[in-house]
Amino acid sequence: MSNLAKGRYAKFISDRSGMEFPYKEMVREWNGSRVHVSEFEPKQPQLEPRPYTADPQGLQNARPARTEPATESMLGPNPLSFTANSSTVTVTEVNTQRSVSDIVVLRNVDGSPGGLPFTTLENSTGFTIVSVSSDTFTFNLNTTAAITEKSGGMTVTAGPVTLTPWHTQN
Secondary structure: OOOOOOOOOOOOEOOOOOOEEEHHHHEEOOOOOOEEOOOOOOOOOOHHHOOOOOOOOOOOOOOOOOOOOOOOEOOOOEEEEEEEOOOOEEEEEEOOOOOOOOOOEEEEOOOOOOHOHHHOOOOOOOEEEEEEEEOOOEEEEOOOOOOOOOEEEOOOOEEOOOOOOHHHHO
8 A cells, every 4th residue: 555645734735836735625626737726727718619500501581582473553644645646655653664565454534634634544454665765655545645845644554454452472
């Protein structure tokens, strides 16, 4: 058997300070050093970070990519232009994205633009566009305008033939 000192007179040298302390007051630190209780330093939490898990990639109520439904466009003030004895109607729509042969339906036409009843322009089957420029498009009516004017009201909208109300799309 070995003869090791362990009584009240036993001394131990601190690994940190090199000072002599009573043997029974020494403790072991996380790095294996033997130090006095007055010199003890707990392990820094940054030395053992919490486990990191990857960010979740999926969404609980994700909606897949979809093509937005066609919507109607609000036209500027008095967007319709008529020429007397002509069946051509010119519609002003800034930065129009329409093409020749697109079908457009006018809605909310006020009064009697071009001397025509508004119901003639609010045809539910729409009109086929015959020409397009950057800010206008034209279509032909089944009848001719009685007067030359630029009119149509403040709330005219132009959209596709079939529009789904927004509350039924969700």
